[in-house]
Amino acid sequence: MRIAIIGNGISGITAARWIRKLSDHDITVISSESDYFYSRTALMYIYMGHMRQKETQPYEIHFWKKNRINLLKAHVSRIDFNTKKLILSQSGSVKEFNYDKLIIATGSATNKFGWPGQDLKGVGGLYSLQDLQTMENYSKNLKRAVIVGGGLIGIEMAEMFHSRNIPVTFLVREKSYWNNVLPAEESKIINRCIKDNHIDLRLETELKEIVDDGHGTANGVITNKGEKIECGFVGLTAGVHPNIKFLKNTALEIGRGIKVNEYLETNIKDVYAIGDCAEQINPLVGRRGVEAIWYTGKMMGETVAYNICNKRVKYNPGIWFNSAKFFDIEYQVYGNVQAHPPENHTSIYWEHPKGDKSIRIIFDQKNEEILGFNLMGVRYRHEVCEKWLKEKTNIEIVLQDLGLANFDPEFYKKYESEIIKIYNQKTGKNLTLKKKSGLNRVVAFLKYK
Amino acid sequence: MNISDSSLSIAHSENNSLNTLQKIALAFVGLGTLGLLITWAGVNISSLGMFLVSFIGITVGSLLFTYASYSGKIPGIKNNGVFFKGISAQGVVAWILAIVVTGFYVCLYWFPHLIEGLIRIHDPLSVALRGKVADQWFVYGTFYTVAVILMGIKFIYKYRHNTYQILRTISVMSFQLIFAYLIPAFLALMNKPDEYFSYFWPLDSYALRPDWIESKTALGTFGYVVIAIGLLMPFVVTPIMTYLYGKRWYCSWVCGCGGLAETAGDPFRQLSDKSITAWKIERWMIHIILVLVVLLTALLWFNHIFENQILGSFTLGYKKAYAFGIASMFSGVIGVGFYPIMGSRVWCRFGCPMAAILGLQQKFFSRFRITANGSQCISCGNCSTYCEMGIDVRSYAEKGQDIVRASCVGCGICAAVCPRGVLKLENGSSDVMERTEELRAIHISEDEIKLMS
Numbered sequence: 002m003r004i005a006i007i008g009n010g011i012s013g014i015t016a017a018r019w020i021r022k023l024s025d026h027d028i029t030v031i032s033s034e035s036d037y038f039y040s041r042t043a044l045m046y047i048y049m050g051h052m053r054q055k056e057t058q059p060y061e062i063h064f065w066k067k068n069r070i071n072l073l074k075a076h077v078s079r080i081d082f083n084t085k086k087l088i089l090s091q092s093g094s095v096k097e098f099n100y101d102k103l104i105i106a107t108g109s110a111t112n113k114f115g116w117p118g119q120d121l122k123g124v125g126g127l128y129s130l131q132d133l134q135t136m137e138n139y140s141k142n143l144k145r146a147v148i149v150g151g152g153l154i155g156i157e158m159a160e161m162f163h164s165r166n167i168p169v170t171f172l173v174r175e176k177s178y179w180n181n182v183l184p185a186e187e188s189k190i191i192n193r194c195i196k197d198n199h200i201d202l203r204l205e206t207e208l209k210e211i212v213d214d215g216h217g218t219a220n221g222v223i224t225n226k227g228e229k230i231e232c233g234f235v236g237l238t239a240g241v242h243p244n245i246k247f248l249k250n251t252a253l254e255i256g257r258g259i260k261v262n263e264y265l266e267t268n269i270k271d272v273y274a275i276g277d278c279a280e281q282i283n284p285l286v287g288r289r290g291v292e293a294i295w296y297t298g299k300m301m302g303e304t305v306a307y308n309i310c311n312k313r314v315k316y317n318p319g320i321w322f323n324s325a326k327f328f329d330i331e332y333q334v335y336g337n338v339q340a341h342p343p344e345n346h347t348s349i350y351w352e353h354p355k356g357d358k359s360i361r362i363i364f365d366q367k368n369e370e371i372l373g374f375n376l377m378g379v380r381y382r383h384e385v386c387e388k389w390l391k392e393k394t395n396i397e398i399v400l401q402d403l404g405l406a407n408f409d410p411e412f413y414k415k416y417e418s419e420i421i422k423i424y425n426q427k428t429g430k431n432l433t434l435k436k437k438s439g440l441n442r443v444v445a446f447l448k449y450k
Numbered sequence: 451m452n453i454s455d456s457s458l459s460i461a462h463s464e465n466n467s468l469n470t471l472q473k474i475a476l477a478f479v480g481l482g483t484l485g486l487l488i489t490w491a492g493v494n495i496s497s498l499g500m501f502l503v504s505f506i507g508i509t510v511g512s513l514l515f516t517y518a519s520y521s522g523k524i525p526g527i528k529n530n531g532v533f534f535k536g537i538s539a540q541g542v543v544a545w546i547l548a549i550v551v552t553g554f555y556v557c558l559y560w561f562p563h564l565i566e567g568l569i570r571i572h573d574p575l576s577v578a579l580r581g582k583v584a585d586q587w588f589v590y591g592t593f594y595t596v597a598v599i600l601m602g603i604k605f606i607y608k609y610r611h612n613t614y615q616i617l618r619t620i621s622v623m624s625f626q627l628i629f630a631y632l633i634p635a636f637l638a639l640m641n642k643p644d645e646y647f648s649y650f651w652p653l654d655s656y657a658l659r660p661d662w663i664e665s666k667t668a669l670g671t672f673g674y675v676v677i678a679i680g681l682l683m684p685f686v687v688t689p690i691m692t693y694l695y696g697k698r699w700y701c702s703w704v705c706g707c708g709g710l711a712e713t714a715g716d717p718f719r720q721l722s723d724k725s726i727t728a729w730k731i732e733r734w735m736i737h738i739i740l741v742l743v744v745l746l747t748a749l750l751w752f753n754h755i756f757e758n759q760i761l762g763s764f765t766l767g768y769k770k771a772y773a774f775g776i777a778s779m780f781s782g783v784i785g786v787g788f789y790p791i792m793g794s795r796v797w798c799r800f801g802c803p804m805a806a807i808l809g810l811q812q813k814f815f816s817r818f819r820i821t822a823n824g825s826q827c828i829s830c831g832n833c834s835t836y837c838e839m840g841i842d843v844r845s846y847a848e849k850g851q852d853i854v855r856a857s858c859v860g861c862g863i864c865a866a867v868c869p870r871g872v873l874k875l876e877n878g879s880s881d882v883m884e885r886t887e888e889l890r891a892i893h894i895s896e897d898e899i900k901l902m903s
Contacts, residue, residue, distance in 0.1 A: 040828060040830045043829075046830060046831075050529070050533045050535075053533050057831050059848065061725060061726060164530040164531070166467075326870065331870065331871045383823045383825065410862060411614050412614050413614070440817075440821070441880040444881050
């Protein structure tokens with residue numbers, strides 16, 4: 002059987018690898034972006050000089066031949082679903098490619114909200130190698146960059162320019178950075194962190210238009226407050242959307258993304274969609290239809306491989322988790338943590354006096370079940386948190402065993418008893434930390450069914 | 451991707467320019483280095499004067515450079531521009547440095563008369579510390595110790611947010627200064643032969659030989675203590691410590707070679723080869739050298755017992771070949787001279803027989819491993835890039851698998867540079883035999899997402 006995968010990002014490549022593990026099918030991965038799979042999340046580190054592109058490629062070149070995964074550098078311009086054929090443009094010429102089963106994993110594209118000047122030169126997002134090349138091209142002698150959109154990519158871009166001592170103005174629509182996801186305190190930590198890094202953070206400020214220098218290149222922006230900010234590059238980081246433009250007006254059912262059922266099947270037989278470009282018709286409770294994150298892409302890649310290899314399995318991403326790094330502050334989240342939580346969500350929150358570390362633990366006020374963990378500058382162990390969340394463990398058991406979750410390096414100061422203290426103050430109870438960190442204890446806990 | 455290196459020039463570069471204080475610091479280092487070069491060239495103006503100029507220039511310059519580089523910056527990972535700078539990305543400066551250091555090693559080992567000037571300026575210090583004039587090994591020890599301490603301070607300041615890195619570096623600095631420099635100097639002052647209590651058989655291939663034992667027994671009680679330590683360390687202390695903490699207890703906390711690699715070698719850690727081919731070469735080479743050194747010691751004893759009747763000249767030739775090829779050429783000239791080209795742990799990874807033994811223990815019987823935090827890995831590659839031992843850490847981390855590799859020296863940098871906090875160095879006795887299984891990997895199975903077990 003001949004399987005074609007469009008897109009060589011984490012979703013497409015994970016699918017290819019798992020299909021190879023499970024079967025002997027003929028696999029071809031098609032991409033016009035790069036010759037080899039690289040880690041998209043590492044784009045910033047290439048710009049910052051921490052790695053070269055080579056280092057961001059998880060597999061050596063001989064890996065693909067050894068695993069019989071064909072790589073094709075071409076752009077899919079059209080799909081003929083009736084005859085199961087891809088129309089490719091490859092270095093100027095048009096080619097056809099027949100498939101038996103097709104996986105679409107085309108990822109995302111940068112959001113543009115119809116701003117005047119959004120297609121000028123010197124305006125770009127941060128999603129692909131080509132985007133990175135654009136940033137690089139405009140970085141020479143750059144006096145200032147303006148970044149529009151306060152999400153994860155925006156702050157990465159700010160850090161990138163900052164690493165080269167390029168002044169940055171960061172326009173954020175919200176009252177506080179990423180406060181539609183982060184609870185208020187954590188959001189404030191990041192506001193401070195952005196300012197400590199000398200980024201010109203403009204909260205409650207939106208882009209109105211990008212100014213043309215008269216030669217088709219951006220040389221400034223005008224904000225909704227009427228201020229003009231001169232700059233040599235405008236970074237658009239107000240989110241992404243599924244990259245499915247080339248699929249509009251085809252037989253394929255699309256909404257925001259390509260509509261898929263829980264088996265990641267589209268409305269057309271033998272056509273699947275995974276990763277950022279897929280939209281779940283019936284998302285699981287508490288989850289969104291489109292989840293453009295690395296981890297879900299990876300899980301979908303594995304799920305689709307099972308389904309293609311006739312082992313039907315539903316896509317089930319399990320307990321929510323995510324992570325990021327804001328300049329020097331690491332962030333981890335497990336479970337249900339909301340910026341504007343419903344009434345039954347109670348949270349205990351500890352923050353380091355220096356204001357660069359925090360732990361938030363959320364539980365249900367009525368039945369005292371654990372609901373989520375939100376961490377800044379402190380590392381917790383995924384499997385331990387997941388087990389507590391899955392088993393809906395009582396908050397007091399979690400707190401007393403909290404040492405098990407600690408994942409910080411050896412000799413680091415531990416803060417578990419601080420958070421218990423706060424719980425005790427709040428409730429008048431007298432809990433103490435019963436389980437300390439340690440691999441033996443963790444293994445025993447995880448193996449205990 | 452065309453991202454050019456534009457920062458080789460000290461005077462001007464686009465965005466990664468040196469600040470004023472860094473330039474002043476480099477001027478001091480330059481002055482000190484000039485002093486050394488002049489004396490290396492054989493011009494002797496005033497021993498004490500030239501020594502002070504070099505020593506103060508390099509010390510003040512390097513401390514100032516450390517301060518100028520990291521002060522006022524928020525503590526955190528400082529790898530910006532590593533692959534843009536010539537010094538850390540095999541550029542012109544790196545090649546010049548490699549050639550000069552290699553040349554110094556060649557002179558040191560085989561043509562010490564060519565560095566006579568350098569030796570002579572160390573006389574005042576040597577007389578003060580050891581009560582006798584300097585020789586090339588005293589000069590080498592001084593350079594080595596100064597490098598470990600100055601670059602150790604730089605490393606500590608660079609990683610000042612990381613307690614593990616701070617403690618580990620204080621440890622290697624102390625072992626170098628006390629056990630490999632001050633104690634040998636003090637022993638010399640007491641008219642006792644040099645003893646380095648941080649190197650043991652088989653890394654020290656002279657130890658445990660018949661003539662070594664004889665020379666120690668001649669010293670009386672002190673000699674017996676030395677022999678006892680020489681036997682206890684490799685055969686009793688090492689297996690116990692490696693079982694408890696992994697080979698890191700030695701390689702990145704105690705050892706002098708490791709000490710230099712972790713401090714002076716830190717700017718070059720990203721240059722280690724991560725390919726599977728390099729891993730294969732590593733496994734062959736390091737174990738062959740282990741066999742060679744065991745054979746060397748065995749042959750010498752064999753020869754000793756049969757009073758040179760059997761294999762007499764062969765053993766002598768073999769001994770000389772090992773001393774030249776492995777002990778000098780590999781561990782010294784290539785091991786350190788090639789830091790800026792091949793990374794800082796070439797000897798430790800491909801050559802060191804002590805590392806080979808520690809590695810076998812670590813691989814098969816140790817509580818130590820690096821654990822990966824569930825499915826949090828984003829495959830970015832920082833861990834693999836900054837692994838000085840060339841381990842492809844990412845290939846394990848992205849599967850959520852424990853990392854148990856013979857070569858891992860437990861420096862902890864992978865865990866430090868990981869932008870998602872995925873890695874942790876840990877010791878646990880409960881599952882020593884199951885460490886390498888994909889035990890904790892979270893992934894989807896036919897039934898559901900679950901922990902594989």
